[in-house]
Amino acid sequence: MATSKSRADGTAQKAQKTQKTRKAPKTQKTQRAGQTQKAAGRSRATTATAAASASAAAGRVRADDVVAELIGRSNRLGSDPTVTNYGGGNTSAKVRRPNPATGGETEVLYVKGSGGDLGTLTAKGLAELERDRLVELDGVYRGVAHEDEMVGLFPYCSFGTGGATPSIDTPMHALVDLPHVDHLHPDSVIALACAADGEKLVQQIWGGTVAWVPWQRPGWELGKMMREIAADPKVIGAVLGGHGMTAWGGSSDEVEKRSLKIIRDAAKFLSSKGKAEPFGAVVASRKALPAAQRRQRAAELMPYLRGIASTDRRMMGHFTDSPVVLDFLSRRKLNKLAELGTSCPDHFLRTKIRPLVLDTPPLAPIEKVTERLAELHAEYRKEYTEYYQRHADKNSPPMRGADPAIVLVPGVGMFSFGADKQTARVAGEFYVNAINVMHGAEAVSRYRPIAEADKFAVEYWQLEEDKLKRRPKPKALAGRIALVTGGASGIGLSTVQLLADQGACVAVADLNGARTAEIAAELGGPDVAIGVTMDVTDADQVADGVAETIRAFGGIDLIVNNAGITRAGSLADTTERDWDLQYDIMPRGSFLVAKAAEAALRGQGLGGDIINVCSKNAVFAGPNNIAYSSAKAAQEHMVRLLAAELGAIGVRVNGINPDGVVRGSGIFAGGWGASRAKTYGVAEEDLGKYYAQRTVLKQEVLPEHIAQAVLALTGGQLPITTGLVIPVDSGVPQAFLR
Known part of the structure; x- marks a missing residue:
């Protein structure tokens, strides 16, 4: 997947998308009866692309431009x-350029490849295809x-070299006889696409x-429909039922203006014509908790939610308590719309086809919450399994897991999970x-998603399965x-x-x-790492740091107690x-961190690792070092004590005894080095x-050596080692363990 970008939650007036009927809709339902243009649609170029080609041949249009x-x-x-x-939609352009293999010119389609993201797209993310061969x-x-078999022909x-892997949406771009095409998923347009009328x-x-195009799964058939519709010069684009929108134009500037016009027209209509409270009245018991209390509650709940989301495979988490989310969770129609x-x-x-809604009061005792959560989770897994069994056939990919990807907690926020x-x-x-889609659809009509069978056909589409298999x-x-x-x-x-x-x-x-x-x-930023200000001697700072970690990523699995001083x-x-x-x-400090993390380690039920970075001084009686060496000895024995106590919940506790690590050390730079010297x-x-x-191997101990030991203990190579x-x-012979 492309590198992510930060996204705003958007306004409550954005909109929606729907989905598909396996059966191809008849072309007369596209509002352009009689405009088939079949012969021209199968030709290599229309007047618009011919003009662009002539311009290129005359040197006025350069492919690179x-x-x-x-x-x-x-x-x-x-x-x-x-x-x-993020990751949605495709854009494309067609241009003629010299073909080294033939010596002539070839009309080349440049289109966003599979799995890319428009906001971060570069030239490397474009598929490059000969349009005449595609047509x-x-x-x-x-x-x-049989349209799925067409995807296997795109690489030919x-x-x-072809550039990026072509996406299933390629026909929407290739078959349209205009040089520039945008296919987008704006909420305002999808609200209309998912409205009952x-x-x-x-x-x-x-x-x-x-x-208007009734739901049609992306593929060759949808591309043919787009070709027919775009043949009418009065038509600038189409709303794809249950899906999104497409626009086209003779230039990049024209198609962009048309795309934005469609999006803004839809948003203006929803704003001006929509009713004030499409989600119904606020339910008092679902009102959002105050911000600080809400975030603390999120940190308490998240390990338990991550635990159920990870029943089939380990997941990471994300917490959202934006106004859009909290308003939706507080409304009367929450359960009805979530169920749809x-x-x-x-x-x-x-997101899976629906979320799990936790219906306990926002501040219910954690024991009551976990009891109810277990019931709801069992129901969810049963329903999802039955959904799979209703629609799967002998050719369907295996079920990928029956746990929720989205958990909604009124009064607190939304918890989302992924690999x-x-x-x-x-x-x-x-x-x-x-x-936003539901809000828009309910404001001007009624939210009506595509049929369950159509959802399954996309969720368990073999082409989607193939895309997942290509992941590293x-x-x-x-x-x-x-x-x-001590991570700095x-x-x-x-x-x-x-x-x-x-x-x-x-x-x-x-x-x-x-x-x-x-x-x-x-x-790599917040999708990889966060910075936490923490004084390990301050129990409140430690608790806050652990809670911040849980909110950021969903829980906690691996603790390295490395902070030290001498x-x-x-x-x-x-x-x-x-x-x-x-x-x-x-x-x-090691005690406080372990204590603060214990509830989360127990709640998520995924096991875990605690590593205490101790010292060879824990067993070697060096000169003039009584406080440091005895403190390290206590930290080392804590490894054995915690290993014995936490083994029952699958948490392994191990330690590392380095010799003096001078390079890059804050301790040695702070005066300890001068004292030891x-x-x-x-x-x-x-x-x-x-x-x-003074060592047997005569090698200096470096920070990366200790890091490698941490990895050896936690990376799966020693799965049943604890207390070591x-x-x-x-x-150092004097520090050999006995």
Whole structure:
């Protein structure tokens, strides 16, 4: 999937999409009887494309300029949430360019490839196809019952290397005999597409300049319908029942203006003609909690919700409490509309056909909530399984899981789930789109999604299954949520970098909040990492940091207690403050983090890992280091104690004993290095080399060595190892474990 972009939730007046009937609708239902243009539709070009071709041949249109225009238009359209949703829609352009294989010219179709996103589209995301060969495929098309086989022929029409993988929407672009085509999913238009009397409303708004097309699943048949409709010069586009819209034009500027006109006309109609409260009256018991209380409640609930969403496979989570969501959850029609489910294919492919609505009071005791949640989850799984069994046949892909992707909690917000953070967030964005669609449809008509059988035919479409199979193999820590204390430097920084690289979502926790935010951005932003300001000696800050991690990603799976400090000194030199500070940060800090995370670890029921980064000093009685070494010994023994206690819920607890890690260390840079160098009689800059020479392997211990040990303990290679402390010290005989 393309790199995500941030999306606004949009206004409550946005709109909708529906879906499909497996049967191809008759062309006379498209409002343009008699305009078949069959022969011209199968020719290589119409007057418009011929003019564009002549212009190209004369040197007035350069292929690279056309592609640049297409990318610019796509990015503008895709970055506006009122125009299309993340990953939705396609844009295209046709232009003639020299063909190195023939020496002549070829009309090339550039169209957004499968799985891309308009807002972040680049030239690499375009499929490049020879249009004449695509059009000639009409000669082998065997009808709607066989249209899926056409997708397998698209690669044979590639121009050059072909670019990105062509999408199922390619025929909507290839068969239309105009140079530029936009296919978009704006909420305002989908509201009309999913309205019970959508065809009448489209006629009322545009008077025939925008066509109505009953639901038809994307494919060759829909492309043929678009070709026929676009042959009428009075028609600028079409509303696709249960789906979205398409517009076309003779130039990139013209099609963009037409697309935006259709979208704005639809939004204006919904705003001016729609009733004030299409979702019904507010229900007092469903009113939103105050913001702070709402967010705290979300952190309490989310691990339990993630647990049920992960019954079949581990999921990540996202929390949304925008005004649009909270208003919908407070209204009388919530249950009725939620039960109808989403309709547009782009919506329910990510949200499942309907959400789970948790009907307990917002502040009900957690025991009551989990009891009711278990009942609702069992009902949901049963209903989803029956839905699959009603429609599946011997050729259907296997059921992908019966757990909800969207959980709605009145008074609190919406919780969305997916295989990774981006997918979870996008699922939530799509349900916001669905809310806007329902709002618009109910405002001017009645929300009527496509039939359940049509939803199934898209959700379990073999072409969608093939797209899923093309996704890269998950990395070792995919689906895991990690919190690393002391994450802004040294061992902590190397650890967060490696965990993120291996697919985990990471909360970078440190006293230096500004630096943690920078690191999170460097790691990929909020779909990968967040920065958390945390003083591990402060129980409230620890609890808040754990809650922030849970709200950001859905729960917590992997804790690395790495925060540390040292104040060197003999018994005589060590003050009570030195002693207390080191014990507060290391053993007590590790205790506070584990304690704050325990409820979430238990609630989600997915097991987990706790790693204490201790020290070889935990077992090696070095000179003038009484407070630090004894604190590390306490932290190390905590590994064994927690391993014994938390094993019953599948949480493994292990430790790592490094030798002195000088490079990048905040501890050594803060005076500890100078103190140790003085103790050992070496220059401070040579301290790492000194430590290396006293080891068996004569190798300096680096931050990445400790990070690799964390990965070894948590990445699936040691699935039943707990209570273990691993020396990562290049071999210090005095610290060998016995």
